[in-house]
Amino acid sequence: MRLDDMFEYVLLSFRADRGRALMSSLGIIIGVISIVVMLSVGEGLYGGVNERFGDLDMDLITVRPGSDMGHGGPGDRPRSTPEEPAELSEKDVKIIENVGGVGDVYPLKVTNALLSFRGDNTTIRVLGVAPENHADLEEVVDRGRFLVDSDYKTAVVSHDVADNFFRMKISPGNKIRLYRTEEGRHMDFKVVGVLEEDEDPTYASENTIYITHRAMEDLLDLEDYHYSMIMVRAKDSSRVETVAEEMNEDLSRIHRDEAYTVEPLTTRLESMLEILVMIKYALAGIGSISLIVGAIGISNVMMLTVRERTQEIGVMKAIGATAWEVRTLYLLDAGMLGLVGSLVGILLGVLISNVIGSVAMIPVAVTGQSIAFGLLFGVLITSIAGVYPANKAAKLDPIEALQAE
Amino acid sequence: MSVVEIIDLEKTYKVGDMDVPVLKGISLWIEPAEFVALMGPSGCGKSTLMNILGCLDRPSSGRVLLKGRDVGDLSDGELARIRRDDIGFVFQSYNLIGRMSNLMNVELPMTLKGVSRDQRKRRARELLAEVGLDHRLDYSPLNLSGGERQRVAIARALANDPAIILADEPTGNLDTKSTKEIMKILRGLNEEGRTIVMVTHDIETTENCSRVVWMRDGRVGDDAS
Ligand SMILES: Nc1ncnc2c1ncn2[C@@H]1O[C@H](COP(=O)(O)OP(=O)(O)OP(=O)(O)O)[C@@H](O)[C@H]1O
Ligand SMILES: [Mg+2]
Secondary structure, eight states, X not given: OOHHHHHHHHHHHHHHTHHHHHHHHHHHHHHHHHHHHHHHHHHHHHHHHHHHHHSTTTTEEEEEESOOTTSSSGGGXXXXXXXXXXXXXXXXXXXXXXXXXXXXXXXXXXXXXXXXXXXXXEEEEEEEEOGGGOHHHHHTEEEEOOOOTTOSSXXXXXHHHHHHSSSSOOOTTOEEEEEETTTTEEEEEEEEEEEOTTOOOTTSOSSEEEEEHHHHHHHHTOSSOOBSEXXXXXXXXXXXXXXXXXXXXXXXXXXXXXXXXXXXXXXXHHHHHHHHHHHHHHHHHHHHHHHHHHHHHHHHHHHHHHHHTHHHHHHHHHTTOOHHHHHHHHHHHHHHHHHHHHHHHHHHHHHHHHHHHHHSOOOOOOOHHHHHHHHHHHHHHXXXXXXXXXXXXXXXXXXXXXXXX | OOSEEEEEEEEEEEETTEEEEEEEEEEEEEOTTOEEEEEXXXXXXXXXXXXXXXXXXXXXXXXXXXTTEEGXXXXXXXXXXXXXXXXXXXOTTOOOOTTSOHHHHHHHHHHHHTOOHHHHHHHHHHXXXXXXXXXXXXXXXXXXXXHHHHHHHHHHHHTTOOSEEEEESTTTTOOXXXXXXXXXXXXXXXXXXXXXXXXXXXXXXXXXXXXXXXXXXXXXXXXXX
C-alpha cells in the first residue's frame, strides 16, 4: 500500500468520525497547551530575573552581619556557641577599601519611616548612604542633584516616591518630614534630587528615600550606629570571587567570634537562576504528565476503535493487507492525531501564554524551544500510545475478525 | 497446470486439550476455467477448506499448491500477497466496509497493491458497471440491498484479476430473485474463463457448475454420490 493512500485511509476515518478524533485529541491538546504554557512561564520568569539582574552589578559584593546558610564566610566554620552578628562600622569600610581589586565601597543603613508631604503620609524605605562613594547614583539623577558629604537635612527620593505616592508630585526644593513613630521623633528634610525611573542599581530600589549617614544617625538616635550592610564594587567583575575571598580573610581578623557574610551578588543570582531552571522543568513536568494522561486517553479511544473495526480489519487482511500494513495504518492514525492535536495545542498554548502574560503581569517568553518541545513530545507520546492498539489490530486473526459483527 | 492442487490435506483444531479433526485427508484438483460447487452437510468442513484454499488459514498437514506454488512454506506476509493478487473472496455476509463508498470498496484490493489512483478508479468503475451498479458508485454499501451488496463484493473480488474466485455461500443470505442475478453474474464470469469454487446448500445454484464436489465429515466424494 502506498503512503499517500495510507494517509487517505486515515483521513477518511477522521472525516467519518469527527467526534472520535476530537475526543481522543482533546487530551493531547490540553497536554501540549500545558507544556507550552508552563515552559513559556518558566522561561519568562527565568528571562525576567536574568534580565533584571543579569546585566547589572555583576561586580557587586555584599557584606552583611550574621551568617547566611549555605554560603561562604566564617559562618560556615563548625562552632560550638552561636556567634554574635558582626557590627559593621567605618573600620570595616577602611579594611575593605585596602583589599586589592576593590573599587567603590558603599556602607548602607536601611530603615523604615513614615514620610509626610503636604498632609499625606506613607511608609517608605530610608537608605542612609555615604554620598562621596555613590558615583553610580549620581549618574541616575533625573532632576536636581545627588547628596554630597556635607549634606545633613537633605534627601533624594526615588522616582515612584516623587511621582506616584502623593497627590502632589515631589520636586527638588520641596520640604518633607520623616517620622519614627515608635520613638515619637521626626525630622524635616529638603528634597534636593529625584532619581530616574527603572535605573536604580541592584541594591537601591523603588519606594526609597536617600539621606546621609549623619542624618540617619540623628533620625534613629542610636548609641552606637553601625551599617546594615556594605556594598562593594570589584574593579574587575571577572574577579569578584577572589576579591570576596580576600575581603573575607581580612575582615575575619577584626571579627573573630562574630558572624558576617561576604557574598558576591552573582552567587545569589546564580542560585536564584538555578531554582528558576528547576521551576521551569518542574512546570514542564506537570505539563508532560497531563500529556501522558492525554496519551492514555488516545490509547483507550484507539482500542475502542480497533474493537469497533474488528470486522473491517478482518476484511482488509482477507483481501491482502499485511500485518505490517495494518499496524502502519493505525500508527499513522495515532501520529496524525498527535500532530494535529499538538499543532492546535501549540496555537492555543501560545495564545494562553500571552493572555497570562498580559493579565497576570508575569513575564512570559514563548520560545522556539518550547514550541518544538511541545510538538515533538506531543507527536512522540501519541505515537507511543498508538503502538498497543495498532499491534492489537495487526495481530487480529482474519477468520475470527470476519465473524465479528 | 491445475490452478489448485490439494494433496492429503488435513486440518485439526485444538480446543482446549482436545484435537478436533475437521479435514481428514482431502485430495482435490481444480483446473483452469472450472466452476466447482462444494456441497455437504453443515459442519463437514467446507468453510475450513475454503479458508485454507484462500490462504487465510494453514493446513495441519498435506500440501496445497496454488498455480503450482506450495503455499505451506510461505510467511504470513507472502500469504497476504497471495490473497491480494491471486484470490478473490466472496463471502456470505458480503464483508464490505460501510464507511467507504462502493467505489472505494472495489478499489481497496488495488489500493493495497499500490495501483495508481486513476488506474484503480477506472477499473473499479468498469467492474461496478459489469455487475450493473454504475449508478451506485458513491453510495455506501449500507444503503444497498443484499443482492446489490453481493454484486459489489464480486466486483471487489475481481479487482486484481485473481487466479481463482472463492465464494462461500454467496447466495446464502439472498432471496430467489437476487440469487438468480448473482448466479447469472458468476456463470458469466466462468464463461469468460474464470476459475470459481463455490460453497452452496442450494442444488439449483449448481446447474451451471462444471462439477459438484461432495464433502462429508472432512472427506470429499464424487459428483456421483
Ligand atoms: N477455529 C475453530 N476451532 C475449532 N473448531 C472449529 C474452528 N473452525 C471450525 N471448527 C469446526 O470445524 C467444523 C467444520 O466447520 P466449517 O465452518 O468448515 O463447516 P461448514 O461445512 O462450512 O458448515 P456450514 O455449512 O454450516 O457453513 C465444525 O464442526 C466447526 O465447529
Ligand atoms: Mg461454512
